[in-house]
Every structure is written in C-alpha cells, then in structure tokens.
Amino acid sequence: MQAPSTYKAHFEEVYISFYSRMKRFAGQYVIREEDAENIVQDIFFELWEKQSEFTSFINLNGFLFMMLKNRCIDFLRRKTLEQQAAEEIQSEYIHTLKLKFESLEALENKFLTEADIDTIIQNAIDRLPEKCREIFVMNKIEGKKQKVIAQELNISIHTVESQMAIAYKKLKEALKDCVPLFLFLFI
The missing domain is CATH 1.10.10.10 (Winged helix-like DNA-binding domain superfamily/Winged helix DNA-binding domain)
Structure with a gap:
C-alpha cells in the first residue's frame, strides 16, 4: 500500500485526468447532467475507499470504463423499471377515472x-x-x-x-x- 500522501496525489491525478471524460460519457446515456455527475462521483468515492486495490490496476482506462459502463447500465435499468411502474400506475388511475366518470353519467340518467x-x-x-x-x-x-x-x-x-x-x-x-x-x- 502506498503512503497516504502518495496515494492522494495519484488519486487526484486520476480524478483530474478522467472526471470530465467519464462525466461526458455518462451524460450521453443517462441524459441528465446531475445523474451523470452522481454516477462518476460514486465511482471515484468507491476508488477512494478501496485504496489498496486502486493502486494495483494495470489497465486503469479499461477498469474505469467498465465501472462507468456498468453503473450507467444499472442506472438505466432502474430508471426503466421506475418509469414502467409509474406508467402502469398512471394507466390504472386513468382507467379508474373513466369508470367513475361513466358511473356518474349513468346515475344522472337513472x-x-x-x-x-x-x-x-x-x-x-x-x-x-x-x-x-x-x-x-x-x-x-x-x-x-x-x-x-x-x-x-x-x-x-x-x-x-x-x-x-x-x-x-x-x-x-x-x-x-x-x-x-x-x-x-x-x-
């Protein structure tokens, strides 16, 4: 394990080198800039937490790209499921409103x-x-x-x-x- 100050300097160098590229890449897929920032920040936070593993990566570009790609996939999968659930709830709500509307119209005539x-x-x-x-x-x-x-x-x-x-x-x-x-x- 590297000394704390050496690790910090290495981490800062990686952060400065990759942050903008990673955010731009994530932004192409997750659409909202805030979501892209959160994904990239989470990745760097995880790297900071795993100091001993971070320094041993041979292909840092490949590792960061895979982490970013997987986080974007997870994010999109979760958002897709949330959207589908919201659409189902909305559809049910509209159906219920139509039934109630028809019921009230029928009462007026009866x-x-x-x-x-x-x-x-x-x-x-x-x-x-x-x-x-x-x-x-x-x-x-x-x-x-x-x-x-x-x-x-x-x-x-x-x-x-x-x-x-x-x-x-x-x-x-x-x-x-x-x-x-x-x-x-x-x-």
Missing part, C-alpha cells in the same frame, strides 16, 4: 327525481326481513345508536350488529345498479 330515488330505496328496505328492517330503520332512518336499539328491543348489541350487516348486504344487492347512491345514503 335518477331523474327525488321521488324516484325514495321509491327505489323504500322498495329495497321493504324487502328486508322484518326484524332486520326494523333495526335498520331505527338506526339509519331514526338515527338511534346500536346500543339504544339493543336496549329498546331487548336484544344483544351483537344481534343488532349482525342484523345491520345483513341489511347492508341485502340492500347492496337490491341496489346493485345504484351502488354509489347506496354508499352516499347509508355508509
């Missing part, structure tokens, strides 16, 4: 008046089993808490919860063509 909405919902509620309907009405229409309903009907809170779950399930099925409306009104 529900022309408030009376129509009330009739559709009342019919769905009327088709619930008797006890289930009673609990649902007490909770959602009358605004009573589940604990109060349990006390008034002399049943357990668990029964109220399970009956509400049944009501939601049956109403969701009955109003499947109106799911956004169902969600707006009851959940």
Whole structure:
C-alpha cells in the first residue's frame, strides 16, 4: 500500500485526468447532467475507499470504463423499471377515472327525481326481513345508536350488529345498479 500522501496525489491525478471524460460519457446515456455527475462521483468515492486495490490496476482506462459502463447500465435499468411502474400506475388511475366518470353519467340518467330515488330505496328496505328492517330503520332512518336499539328491543348489541350487516348486504344487492347512491345514503 502506498503512503497516504502518495496515494492522494495519484488519486487526484486520476480524478483530474478522467472526471470530465467519464462525466461526458455518462451524460450521453443517462441524459441528465446531475445523474451523470452522481454516477462518476460514486465511482471515484468507491476508488477512494478501496485504496489498496486502486493502486494495483494495470489497465486503469479499461477498469474505469467498465465501472462507468456498468453503473450507467444499472442506472438505466432502474430508471426503466421506475418509469414502467409509474406508467402502469398512471394507466390504472386513468382507467379508474373513466369508470367513475361513466358511473356518474349513468346515475344522472337513472335518477331523474327525488321521488324516484325514495321509491327505489323504500322498495329495497321493504324487502328486508322484518326484524332486520326494523333495526335498520331505527338506526339509519331514526338515527338511534346500536346500543339504544339493543336496549329498546331487548336484544344483544351483537344481534343488532349482525342484523345491520345483513341489511347492508341485502340492500347492496337490491341496489346493485345504484351502488354509489347506496354508499352516499347509508355508509
């Protein structure tokens, strides 16, 4: 191993000789100047850390070129994967927006008046089993808490919860063509 001051002088000489060329080469492939600078800086940092190995290279040009080429390949591979992931997320987002837009447009055509909405919902509620309907009405229409309903009907809170779950399930099925409306009104 070379003495620290000798190594530092040798390192500075290599840095001055190769930095600009390496940055220019990297810039041709990674496009952004900051990315090219970071890649080259990382290579020189690694060389500084591996002092004993650095001084033993016979073909320094070839070694630096291979390191630079591999770092650029790794960078481009990572950026390509990141871009593909971002495009997939964007595509999914656009698809979801289109579905929601179409759903809202369809709702506009289905529900022309408030009376129509009330009739559709009342019919769905009327088709619930008797006890289930009673609990649902007490909770959602009358605004009573589940604990109060349990006390008034002399049943357990668990029964109220399970009956509400049944009501939601049956109403969701009955109003499947109106799911956004169902969600707006009851959940």
